[in-house]
Amino acid sequence: MKFLFASDSFKGSLTCEQTIDLMTAAVREVFPHAECCGVRVADGGEGTVNAVISETGGTIVTAKVHDPLMNEINAAYGIIDGSRAIIEMSAASGLTLVPENLRNPLNTSTYGTGELILNAVEHGCRDITVAVGGSATNDGGMGCMRALGVRFIGKDGKELSGFGRELEQVVHIDTDSLDSRLRACSFTVMCDVKNPLCGENGASRIFSKQKGASEKITEQLERGMCIYRDVIRSQFGIDCDKTEGAGAAGGLGAALRVFLGAEIRSGIETILKIIGFDEKLKDVDIVITGEGCADSQSVCGKVMQGIGTHAEKFGIPCIGLCGSLGDCAEKIYNFGVSSLQCTVCRPMTLSEAVDNAKSLYYNAAVRMLRLLDVGMKIKR
Numbered sequence: 001m002k003f004l005f006a007s008d009s010f011k012g013s014l015t016c017e018q019t020i021d022l023m024t025a026a027v028r029e030v031f032p033h034a035e036c037c038g039v040r041v042a043d044g045g046e047g048t049v050n051a052v053i054s055e056t057g058g059t060i061v062t063a064k065v066h067d068p069l070m071n072e073i074n075a076a077y078g079i080i081d082g083s084r085a086i087i088e089m090s091a092a093s094g095l096t097l098v099p100e101n102l103r104n105p106l107n108t109s110t111y112g113t114g115e116l117i118l119n120a121v122e123h124g125c126r127d128i129t130v131a132v133g134g135s136a137t138n139d140g141g142m143g144c145m146r147a148l149g150v151r152f153i154g155k156d157g158k159e160l161s162g163f164g165r166e167l168e169q170v171v172h173i174d175t176d177s178l179d180s181r182l183r184a185c186s187f188t189v190m191c192d193v194k195n196p197l198c199g200e201n202g203a204s205r206i207f208s209k210q211k212g213a214s215e216k217i218t219e220q221l222e223r224g225m226c227i228y229r230d231v232i233r234s235q236f237g238i239d240c241d242k243t244e245g246a247g248a249a250g251g252l253g254a255a256l257r258v259f260l261g262a263e264i265r266s267g268i269e270t271i272l273k274i275i276g277f278d279e280k281l282k283d284v285d286i287v288i289t290g291e292g293c294a295d296s297q298s299v300c301g302k303v304m305q306g307i308g309t310h311a312e313k314f315g316i317p318c319i320g321l322c323g324s325l326g327d328c329a330e331k332i333y334n335f336g337v338s339s340l341q342c343t344v345c346r347p348m349t350l351s352e353a354v355d356n357a358k359s360l361y362y363n364a365a366v367r368m369l370r371l372l373d374v375g376m377k378i379k380r
Contacts, residue, residue: 001035002034003023004037004281008041008043010291012354017038022365026362031373044268045133048271049086049131056274058080061078062074063075065113066115069108073092076091079123085120089252093110108138108211109143110139110162110252111146112147114148121185128185130256135211135250140203140228140255141249141253141256143161148179151175154166165224169224175259187263195246196240196243197246202222203250272310277310278313284316287307293322294320295329296331299332318336319338322342323353341367343357343361
């Protein structure tokens with residue numbers, strides 16, 4: 001019997017590599033003669049670069065860039081086959097880079113993400129994929145594009161710096177100085193949100209609060225984003241309110257689409273294609289996946305949905321082992337995952353579950369595998 005493990009990380013407690021090691025040990029206990037293989041996966045969020053580089057044998061590159069508050073930092077991205085770059089925008093423009101007391105999307109910029117793109121181009125990359133989860137920004141991607149040569153002009157005719165607070169000042173966008181090498185590049189945005197740029201479901205009203213915005217700031221950002229949207233529509237003929245994913249990462253999705261012609265794709269599907277996941281399913285008898293918490297979001301382009309869908313395509317049963325089960329977790333059953341198991345075995349606090357994540361995961365894996373063994377004996 002051959003097992004394949006492909007779990008997302010359990011944020012704050014287990015990496016996907018650790019789930020592979022723990023599940024392998026559990027299989028050795030219950031099915032000592034079984035074959036085990038593990039695949040590192042992510043859905044475009046935290047850990048995407050490490051997962052892809054681990055599976056493809058690529059290279060990690062570090063560059064000096066600016067964080068959301070424009071402080072100099074070192075940020076990493078990945079290069080595959082010398083010409084394909086995988087960038088997590090959160091490495092340069094992520095919320096975790098901003099201290100809680102300074103979180104305010106009026107004052108943050110995606111400039112550092114643009115610097116990472118430019119660094120990848122300078123390294124010879126012409127196929128560039130950007131994962132846009134976890135941003136601290138709501139600048140419409142102006143900062144990123146400014147780093148690449150686009151000029152955003154204000155009412156006084158002067159160039160804007162590219163912060164969220166400047167959205168409402170944009171009257172003209174000048175792309176004449178966009179780095180010419182970018183025209184030879186193809187861009188993909190890994191994005192699992194379908195939010196438009198503006199409106200009730202847009203970037204500002206849905207996501208800015210989690211980045212530190214008050215109600216007043218949110219409305220200021222929304223007003224500015226509408227002005228920015230109208231300038232884009234007038235100059236480039238693209239309506240970002242009708243573009244799925246334009247509101248991702250505070251509007252970075254829109255900027256990558258409009259100025260670089262990026263194609264917006266599902267994060268997990270992009271990852272599975274890059275690592276050749278379907279090839280890894282050959283001769284596999286059962287797939288085990290999972291994530292920290294299975295809930296209604298699990299069917300919105302997350303790891304378990306992607307893994308279950310691909311396993312089902314080949315007629316391979318798939319089980320999910322998760323840290324906890326939230327509302328509507330059972331929706332995942334419509335996407336190739338046949339059963340969900342939980343690592344928590346008794347009432348406990350979140351901190352206790354995190355502190356004991358390894359032992360809880362291992363013991364739950366053994367319980368799950370023993371139940372699988374019972375099913376196999378009944379079938380025999």
